[in-house]
Amino acid sequence: MNDNSPWPRYRFRNISEAIPYLEPGDLVARPKRGGIGEHWGVFLPNRLILERQFEYGVRVVAIADFATSDERVAIVKPPDQFRNLVEIEFRANQELSYGKIYDFFARNCEHTATYVATGRASSGQIFVLLLLTGLSVGLYVIGKNQRAV
Numbered sequence: 001m002n003d004n005s006p007w008p009r010y011r012f013r014n015i016s017e018a019i020p021y022l023e024p025g026d027l028v029a030r031p032k033r034g035g036i037g038e039h040w041g042v043f044l045p046n047r048l049i050l051e052r053q054f055e056y057g058v059r060v061v062a063i064a065d066f067a068t069s070d071e072r073v074a075i076v077k078p079p080d081q082f083r084n085l086v087e088i089e090f091r092a093n094q095e096l097s098y099g100k101i102y103d104f105f106a107r108n109c110e111h112t113a114t115y116v117a118t119g120r121a122s123s124g125q126i127f128v129l130l131l132l133t134g135l136s137v138g139l140y141v142i143g144k145n146q147r148a149v
Contacts, residue, residue, distance in 0.1 A: 010075045015067040018075055019047070025083050025117050027076040030067040038074075040113040041066050042092070045085070050092050052112040057100030060092075082118045091116045 012018040015030075022028070022043045029038040041051035041061075049066040052058045067073050095112055102108065108123055115121035 007079065008077045010077070012073050012075070014069050014071060015063055015073050016069060018073050019063065021075060022047075023077070023083070024085055025078060025088050027078065027113050027117055028066065029074045029076065030071045038110070040110040042088070042113040042116045043075075044088070044092060050095065050112070050116055052095070052102060052107070052109045054102045057102060058095045058098060058112060060096070078117050087119065088116060091119065 010018075010021060012021075018028070024043055024045045026043040028041045028043055028049060031037075032039045039051070039053075041049040043049055044060065047063050048060050049063060050058065050060050051066060095116055098107075107121075110123040111121040114123070
């Protein structure tokens with residue numbers, strides 16, 4: 001699991017270990033199933049998690065449906081200034097109204113979770129992917145130019 005957030009990140013062997021430490025507004029991450037990277041959600045009151053998936057869009061699920069007992073999870077704790085439950089609920093309902101819209105670069109699971117938790121959508125995974133892609137293209141062009149000389 002990557003560490004792109006400046007906020008405290010706590011790792012657990014499974015979701016059951018993490019439950020006592022979860023507070024509404026916490027970001028929760030687990031490895032993507034059948035892919036690379038992480039799947040993100042935001043913890044809501046009543047032990048629910050809001051997530052965005054390509055297949056389903058935005059939805060609210062029980063903890064056990066977000067992460068299985070054998071999946072590692074991480075909790076990222078935004079600062080207290082973001083812990084306004086009225087605002088979190090408003091943004092959660094706003095995201096739920098968008099339905100099945102999914103955009104890997106602009107509206108993925110991490111964008112959704114960070115937006116609901118903080119009011120600002122961001123995706124460290126996309127940033128790293130674009131950075132690595134840019135570096136790869138740059139190295140390819142440099143290598144190609146050196147061979148041509």
